[in-house]
Amino acid sequence: MADLETLRARKGAVRRSEVPSNVVTALNRGELESVNLVEFLVIDHVKLFKAVRPALSLADADAKKIALAIKRLSSEGVMQRLVATGAAFHETLEDSESREKVYQELTEHPSDVVRNWAAYMDAADANLTFSKRLQRARKFATDSNMGVREIAWMCVRFPAADAIVNDIERLYSFAKHKNYLARRFAIEVSRPCGVWCKHIPALKQRPEIAEELLSHCREDSEKYVQDSVANWLNDASKTRPDFVQDLCDRWRSENDSPHTKRITHRALRTLRKKA
Structure with missing residues (x-):
């Protein structure tokens, strides 16, 4: 197999059939993380769990239970597998003293899929407060x-x-964070329509709830964050065009920043098409 450092510098394949066999092997061993959706989709979760299991502080009985759950999910879509695998880890380890240790081991693993399992462990934990989440x-x-x-x-x-609507101020610290990835998270998690997930009706009908959150990022210099804010507003423009138009007009009148101009221009793209 090619040196892992060499493989980490690769460009992702365009089609699953084009992913090199040595890359597939390394992905299934948990030695590499995927670099695009195509690679993400070729990973065999059964093989991956078998490969990473020795590095996890799991009792044999718990490992067998999780392995069986993952095997049963083989025919499901990738998102369903991630959700259910995270739930399997949570339910199996909920009362175990090793739960947090296993969780930490998952969060620090080289495989992005394994780190996703940890994230979905939290999603499955109904006892977590919004603040803790x-x-x-x-x-x-x-x-x-x-x-x-x-x-x-x-x-x-x-x-x-519901907490995103009722306790949205808890996202403000993310929106003001020095790390632009945290700022992007604050906007993306609260999008009215979102991507690959259920809509939040309250934000579709009353986007004013998030005005202060959005305002923290209205002059963001990072394109990644700008696009997220613009997409948030574009979502809202489909149900509350009045709010989005008025907000964009106000932002532009209050600030001539090129960043704000770019955000508002992209935010109004659906309204421009309708006009």
């Missing part, structure tokens, strides 16, 4: 892997959509 999600929200960053906000949004 955000605290634990920070690690995933600022992960170097784009796929893990996407999973980070999904794993908060799915079990705590």
